[in-house]
Amino acid sequence: MTHDLVIRDAWLADGTGAPARAGDVGVDGKVITAVEPAGTLGPGRRSVDAAGRLLTPGFVDIHTHYDAQATWDPYLTPSGWHGVTTVIMGNCGVGFAPAAPDRHDWLIQLMEGVEDIPGSALSEGITWAWESFPEYLDALEAMPRALDAGVLVGHGPVRAYVMGERGAANEAATGDDIVAMADVVGTALRAGAFGFSTSRTPLHRARDGELVPGTDAGASELLGIAAAIRRAGHGVFQFAPDHARVPLDEWPWMRQVAELTGQPVSVNVNQPDSAPEVWREVLTLLDHAHADGLSIVAQVAGRTIGILYCLQGSVHPLMFHPAYQEVAALPLADRLQALADPERRRRTIHELPDDGGFFERVVVRGSEKMWLTTDGAIDYEPPPGSSIAALARARGVPPTELILDQLCAHDGDGMIYAPFFNYAYGDLSFSHEANQHAHTRLGLSDAGAHCGAICDGGVPTFMLTHWARDRTRGPKLPLEHIVHRQTAQTAGLYGLTDRGVVAPGWRADLNLIDFDALTFGPARMAYDLPAGGRRLVQRASGYAATWVAGVQTVADDEFTGELPGRLLRARR
Numbered sequence: 001m002t003h004d005l006v007i008r009d010a011w012l013a014d015g016t017g018a019p020a021r022a023g024d025v026g027v028d029g030k031v032i033t034a035v036e037p038a039g040t041l042g043p044g045r046r047s048v049d050a051a052g053r054l055l056t057p058g059f060v061d062i063h064t065h066y067d068a069q070a071t072w073d074p075y076l077t078p079s080g081w082h083g084v085t086t087v088i089m090g091n092c093g094v095g096f097a098p099a100a101p102d103r104h105d106w107l108i109q110l111m112e113g114v115e116d117i118p119g120s121a122l123s124e125g126i127t128w129a130w131e132s133f134p135e136y137l138d139a140l141e142a143m144p145r146a147l148d149a150g151v152l153v154g155h156g157p158v159r160a161y162v163m164g165e166r167g168a169a170n171e172a173a174t175g176d177d178i179v180a181m182a183d184v185v186g187t188a189l190r191a192g193a194f195g196f197s198t199s200r201t202p203l204h205r206a207r208d209g210e211l212v213p214g215t216d217a218g219a220s221e222l223l224g225i226a227a228a229i230r231r232a233g234h235g236v237f238q239f240a241p242d243h244a245r246v247p248l249d250e251w252p253w254m255r256q257v258a259e260l261t262g263q264p265v266s267v268n269v270n271q272p273d274s275a276p277e278v279w280r281e282v283l284t285l286l287d288h289a290h291a292d293g294l295s296i297v298a299q300v301a302g303r304t305i306g307i308l309y310c311l312q313g314s315v316h317p318l319m320f321h322p323a324y325q326e327v328a329a330l331p332l333a334d335r336l337q338a339l340a341d342p343e344r345r346r347r348t349i350h351e352l353p354d355d356g357g358f359f360e361r362v363v364v365r366g367s368e369k370m371w372l373t374t375d376g377a378i379d380y381e382p383p384p385g386s387s388i389a390a391l392a393r394a395r396g397v398p399p400t401e402l403i404l405d406q407l408c409a410h411d412g413d414g415m416i417y418a419p420f421f422n423y424a425y426g427d428l429s430f431s432h433e434a435n436q437h438a439h440t441r442l443g444l445s446d447a448g449a450h451c452g453a454i455c456d457g458g459v460p461t462f463m464l465t466h467w468a469r470d471r472t473r474g475p476k477l478p479l480e481h482i483v484h485r486q487t488a489q490t491a492g493l494y495g496l497t498d499r500g501v502v503a504p505g506w507r508a509d510l511n512l513i514d515f516d517a518l519t520f521g522p523a524r525m526a527y528d529l530p531a532g533g534r535r536l537v538q539r540a541s542g543y544a545a546t547w548v549a550g551v552q553t554v555a556d557d558e559f560t561g562e563l564p565g566r567l568l569r570a571r572r
């Protein structure tokens with residue numbers, strides 16, 4: 001038979017984790033219809049010579065925050081640049097539905113505060129063609145897109161919708177409130193939400209300083225909502241915890257939720273410097289839970305969660321220094337000029353602010369965990385010996401001098417990389433171990449979020465380049481395992497059993513990759529969100545082709561303009 005598309009002589013990592021092999025793949029319509037040894041399939045209506053290239057399933061990124069962007073951007077960049085063909089959004093308790101008409105600005109400042117997405121971009125970009133969660137899904141479904149997207153319903157919007165100001169202000173929920181919230185969550189799940197998300201970390205705050213609604217919710221509220229998951233018969237319960245508190249405070253109710261629902265509970269697990277060994281307890285608890293038949297997984301990142309400090313970003317080391325603050329409001333060019341003034345330079349470099357030791361601790365000593373980037377190229381596993389503190393010692397200058405010069409370099413484009421989670425050991429050995437555990441799942445790219453400080457949407461590319469190819473500071477991970485981690489395994493967590501494997505009958509979501517040449521472009525600040533809003537972006541090069549449902553969406557790292565993606569509805 002003549003296939004619509006034949007990809008010939010590819011090096012195939014099929015998503016299952018099985019050894020990579022040379023193969024031909026045939027596609028008809030949206031589906032893979034043949035996978036045969038290399039050289040055995042005849043020509044298709046369209047044939048692609050894949051010799052020397054890696055073929056994988058499209059990547060499934062389960063931790064994104066495109067809840068607003070998905071209403072205006074069909075390409076969902078940066079994910080669309082990095083081989084991602086399916087995203088799950090609505091993580092960590094925030095989102096934009098349900099949305100009472102008088103809550104729009106409040107929802108925007110919640111997302112702006114928690115996920116650092118410019119509020120002006122959200123105000124300009126969101127059309128608010130919905131109030132209920134099902135109406136939000138309908139609005140997403142009406143829009144063509146290059147890749148598929150599924151949505152979780154967030155505790156923050158649900159609580160504020162049901163409880164109004166009391167919910168927004170984190171007052172305790174009454175029995176009636178809990179019944180009403182469960183009702184809204186149940187409706188969302190039946191309409192196609194892939195689960196429910198909440199935040200329990202003091203790090204996640206709205207712009208007004210209030211914690212994400214539901215952060216302090218008691219077990220009765222969480223279990224009341226879990227009952228809605230049980231009744232709906234599907235839905236992942238995802239949350240962002242205060243990492244140190246997971247084993248003692250969170251685990252008991254997590255087990256109850258998993259028991260009650262029979263569905264997966266997914267907890268973000270990072271390694272904070274303040275509690276660097278808690279993750280080991282969590283992995284042991286995961287083993288116990290699975291021995292008891294409970295589906296609890298830890299969602300882990302592929303590397304550090306690191307901040308990119310720059311003058312155009314949300315945060316940088318000098319932002320609280322008085323010598324900087326005096327000129328902070330100036331346009332960038334004027335600010336650079338003011339910072340170059342010899343007297344201001346001297347004060348910035350040599351004067352310690354009178355702030356109770358904050359600057360000394362966070363910036364001067366903190367520079368042990370800051371690294372210069374060169375032209376936007378970032379070493380994601382930088383050795384302690386090249387930190388800003390170490391360089392400053394070697395040159396006999398204060399670290400503030402290197403920091404100031406770097407931030408002002410390249411006309412104010414200079415960047416500093418500062419890992420804040422998952423780098424307590426000074427290398428990526430935590431990530432190496434966590435990404436091999438049977439009950440962890442790869443996630444936490446936060447793609448679409450933290451626009452002014454974090455640029456991790458390209459993690460799917462990094463997994464291939466760093467772990468399977470380039471790592472020098474410790475052992476690598478097998479390519480097949482890395483591909484499995486971000487295809488069949490992540491798809492499986494959300495019940496997406498039609499994708500993530502290259503085999504007959506599976507969806508033709510595919511990446512053809514120049515694996516040897518695969519690399520990142522520089523991280524840079526773009527001003528391409530609605531209303532000229534800023535975001536850190538980083539492209540990839542090496543994606544020869546991406547197909548979504550058998551349609552080519554990317555050719556040589558550029559979008560083809562085809563929009564075969566759609567909104568995904570769970571269990572439909």
Ligand SMILES: [Zn+2]
Binds near residue numbers: 063065091092240446
């Ligand atoms: Zn998140």
